[in-house]
Amino acid sequence: MDVLSLLELVDEATLAALFGLLTGVVFGVAAQRSQFCLRAATVEFARGRLGQRVAVWLLAFSTALIWVQGAALSGLFDVGEARMMAVAGSWSGAIIGGLMFGAGMVLARGCSGRLLVLAATGNLRSVVSGLIFAVVAQMSLHGWLAPLRGWLAGLWVTPGGANVNLLTALGLPDAAGLVLGMAIAALAFVLVRRNGLGLSTMVFASGVGFAVALGWVLTYSLAQVAFEPMAVTSATFSGPSANTLMFFLTENPELDFDIGLVPGVFLGALLAAAWGRELKFQGFEGEGQMRRSMTGAALMGFGAMLAGGCAIGAGVTGGSIFVATAWLALFCMWVGAGVTDWLVDQGGLGQRVPA
Structure with missing residues (x-):
């Protein structure tokens, strides 16, 4: 059944939300079963190891590029x-x-996408941190923090009113992106073998990247036939988290892809955790951990809106289409996470602070 046939059954906004729900469920299942997490990968890398977490992240990223x-x-x-x-x-x-x-994400022990997945498994720390992330993201988008975000973002922008395609800027052929994806996948498989990852982990890690591609293709297909302008987008958790929060707090909310995405991820992760018998309530272990997680969530909320996306939105979704600022944001996320891990958790400040 094609998009036009589906539009005979539901309106455009509802179909966009259903596409978001489908993309979210695929992402949620895959991320929960593979334990996909940029924070874990960056910490592992910062400590001089190319272990399972790096392998999982590279598999997801390369799969997104390839698809x-x-x-x-x-x-x-x-x-x-x-x-x-x-x-x-x-x-x-x-x-x-x-x-x-x-x-x-180091302070909160997970990026925004990982917090959403963990919240679905019963992790109350992630529920609190996720809500703070969404509130600060909304404040940064339309609230009190919006002027500061706008000023910082306006210091240095891309020319011509559009972003920069890295492949075009470097004069590379269109197929170069696919070739790079395959090269990164080859490196990922080397790490998979070295770390003894099972087949199921490999499949689900690749499923994260597939979910990103699914979102792009579905929203593009809908945009080609929709009467009203439709955003061509995919998995990201900064704007959608803020929009989903406001969807439940405002009168006469509107449906779109973002509104379906966040509940879809939660549902997918919940089903996957139930299937794996991993549902378990967890709370904060102390006041220090709570302060740390709340601070980290606030930093992520503002940082994601300023960077143009979160670890998924900029790091994988934007990276998969070679948005130049997304690649730069991803690099800076790795740097910020590595430095914070060294300062806070490895004793760079003189003593190790418990997570």
């Missing part, structure tokens, strides 16, 4: 119509926001 670039080459998706490529990007936002987000 998305393959879809673009086959005509199922046009990178130029992606929302984050069609608007001006911020170099300063990517740097400052990326560093803040990286530091925040």
Whole structure:
């Protein structure tokens, strides 16, 4: 059944939300079963190890590159119509926001996407941190923090009112993205063998990347036939978390892809955790951990909106279409996370602070 047939059954906004729900469920199941987490990968790397967490992240990232670039080459998706490529990007936002987000996810012990997945398994720490993340993200988008975000983002922006495609800027052919994805996948498989990852972990880690490609293709397909303008987007958790929060707090809310995405991830992770018998209530272990997690969530909320996306939105979704500021933000997230882990958890400040 094609998109036009589906539009005979439901309206455009509802279909967009259903596409978001489907993308979210796939992402939630895959992320929960593979334990996909950028924070864990960056900490592992910062401590001089190329272990299971790095292998899982590279598998997810490379799969997203391969599927998305393959879809673009086959005509199922046009990178130029992606929302984050069609608007001006911020170099300063990517740097400052990326560093803040990286530091925040180490303090909170998970990026925004990971917090949502953990919340579905009964982790009350993630519920609290996730709510703080969503509130601060909303404040940064439309609230009291919006002027500061706008000023920082405006310090250094991409020219021409649009973002920069790295492949085009470097003069590389369209197929270069697919080739790079395959090269990263080869490195991931080397680490998979070295660390003894099982087949199921490999499949579910790849499923994270597939979910990103699924979102791109579904929203692009809908945008081509919709009467009203539809955003071409995919998995990200900064804007959607804020929008989902406001959806339940405002009168006459509107449906779109973002509104379906967040509940979809929660549902997928819940089902996967139930299947694996991993549902368990967990709380804060002390006042110090609570302060740390809340501080990290606030840093991530502002940092993600400033950087143009979170660890998933910029790091994987934006990276998969070679948005230049997304790659810069991802690099800064790794740097921010590594430095924070060294300062806070490895004793760089003179003593190790318990997580």
